[in-house]
Amino acid sequence: MAFVxxxxxxxxxxxxxxDPLNVCDFCFGPLEVVYDYATIAEVVSRDRIAAGPLSIWxxxxxxPAESDDPVDIMAGYTPLIKARNLxxxxxxxxxxxxxxxxxxxxxxKDRVVSVAATKAVEFGFETLACASTGNLACSVAAxxxxxxxxxxxxxxxxxxxxxIIGAAIYAPTLVAVDGTYDQVNRLCSELADNxxxxxxxxxxxxxxxxxxxxxxxxxAEQLGWRLPDHVVVPSASGAMFTKxxxxxxxxxxxxxxxGVEASSFGPDQNTxxxxxxxxxxxxxxxxGCSPIVSAWDKDDARVTPVRPDSLAKSxxxxxxxxxxxxxxxxxxxxxxxxxxxxxxxxxxxxLLAETEGIFTETAGGVTxxxxxxxxxxxxxxxxxxxxxxxxxxxxxxxEAVEDEVVNPLSVRPTMTSFEAAFLN
Numbered sequence: 001m002a003f004v005x006x007x008x009x010x011x012x013x014x015x016x017x018x019d020p021l022n023v024c025d026f027c028f029g030p031l032e033v034v035y036d037y038a039t040i041a042e043v044v045s046r047d048r049i050a051a052g053p054l055s056i057w058x059x060x061x062x063x064p065a066e067s068d069d070p071v072d073i074m075a076g077y078t079p080l081i082k083a084r085n086l087x088x089x090x091x092x093x094x095x096x097x098x099x100x101x102x103x104x105x106x107x108x109k110d111r112v113v114s115v116a117a118t119k120a121v122e123f124g125f126e127t128l129a130c131a132s133t134g135n136l137a138c139s140v141a142a143x144x145x146x147x148x149x150x151x152x153x154x155x156x157x158x159x160x161x162x163x164i165i166g167a168a169i170y171a172p173t174l175v176a177v178d179g180t181y182d183q184v185n186r187l188c189s190e191l192a193d194n195x196x197x198x199x200x201x202x203x204x205x206x207x208x209x210x211x212x213x214x215x216x217x218x219x220a221e222q223l224g225w226r227l228p229d230h231v232v233v234p235s236a237s238g239a240m241f242t243k244x245x246x247x248x249x250x251x252x253x254x255x256x257x258x259g260v261e262a263s264s265f266g267p268d269q270n271t272x273x274x275x276x277x278x279x280x281x282x283x284x285x286x287x288g289c290s291p292i293v294s295a296w297d298k299d300d301a302r303v304t305p306v307r308p309d310s311l312a313k314s315x316x317x318x319x320x321x322x323x324x325x326x327x328x329x330x331x332x333x334x335x336x337x338x339x340x341x342x343x344x345x346x347x348x349x350x351l352l353a354e355t356e357g358i359f360t361e362t363a364g365g366v367t368x369x370x371x372x373x374x375x376x377x378x379x380x381x382x383x384x385x386x387x388x389x390x391x392x393x394x395x396x397x398x399e400a401v402e403d404e405v406v407n408p409l410s411v412r413p414t415m416t417s418f419e420a421a422f423l424n
Contacts, residue, residue: 003040004064007031007206020123022205031206033064041254056111056214063115064207071117071147075103075110076214080222085355090375094385098219101360105142106393107135112211113200117143119207120198127197131188133181133314134163135392141170154184162396182318212240216247219387225258229384232282234367236315238292238322245281245329252276273332281335284370286312290339292323311345312362344369346404359394
């Protein structure tokens with residue numbers, strides 16, 4: 001069962017029922033799920049979590065779904081890898097990679113869509129839809145296939161070919177819009193008012209966003225129920241960034257962390273900062289679309305929208321819905337924000353591949369280059385426990401690196417021909 005009390009406006013605090021809503025009727029602020037944490041605390045435990053499935057649904061007590069049969073293609077429980085080679089290259093002795101590129105549709109979006117799809121089925125929707133920069137389209141189409149419902153996914157027309165194919169294989173209605181992601185999103189917002197469809201990142205957004213908390217839960221569990229000193233997170237809308245922080249704090253307040261006693265969440269339960277959570281949250285954006293970083297650099301509490309012009313298309317959201325809340329998390333955690341130069345994105349992809357054998361998409365190149373910058377600046381000390389989140393697979397953005405990789409040696413099927421090419 002879900003321990004959900006309803007929805008609450010993140011701005012004015014007014015409450016709404018747990019319906020397919022995403023905006024406050026009073027102030028038009030965004031809505032967020034409210035939980036009955038007192039009851040959750042009575043049932044949740046490390047043993048209960050460990051006995052759960054090897055997917056995000058091992059944390060079902062902390063997710064907003066009623067169903068005991070979720071729409072699950074086994075998202076989550078992805079590897080946390082000790083990055084010894086990359087760590088040596090950067091002077092970091094305690095570096096880990098959370099490799100979410102190995103999810104079923106090859107990005108972290110499977111986490112959020114699994115939750116949103118489950119809620120959509122509970123609400124009785126027969127169509128799953130989204131506005132996407134690519135990865136979300138793949139995940140929505142895959143989960144709709146699993147749920148046996150129709151998928152209608154909207155993408156910018158200039159999307160990478162790998163992501164178009166990655167969505168199309170599941171046979172959704174695929175709509176390519178001549179415009180930026182923000183224009184696609186505005187169109188979908190209009191459609192959500194006129195079609196009885198479950199747009200996962202619009203009318204289902206409060207539930208959808210909760211799936212990202214599992215990135216925090218898993219890291220804590222895989223580290224032996226403790227938290228890292230630093231995390232480096234790629235950001236587009238900022239939702240994943242804020243939810244990882246929320247997940248860390250929920251674990252602390254529920255007493256699930258090693259050596260940390262359970263405590264009250266208080267009246268503002270969704271933004272509580274438990275004193276045991278000392279993780280510093282570092283945000284990575286690409287220079288060609290970095291509205292949150294720009295606001296951080298200017299010490300501005302507002303985020304000014306930009307028109308994206310970046311190689312990292314999966315991060316190209318010029319008007320980030322969770323921008324102001326991300327700024328609060330950076331401040332509350334003592335973290336930082338950095339805009340990676342566009343000409344450093346591919347070098348970040350190559351650095352990760354050459355050191356740890358992980359091929360990431362352009363968003364991962366942004367994240368790794370941000371990590372390298374933080375290490376170079378001394379923002380992360382050599383022995384501090386650091387986790388870098390890799391959220392998408394490089395096979396989806398091959399265009400970004402195809403001119404940078406080494407061409408194969410061309411030889412005839414003879415020893416002489418091989419040695420002539422190899423030794424030269």
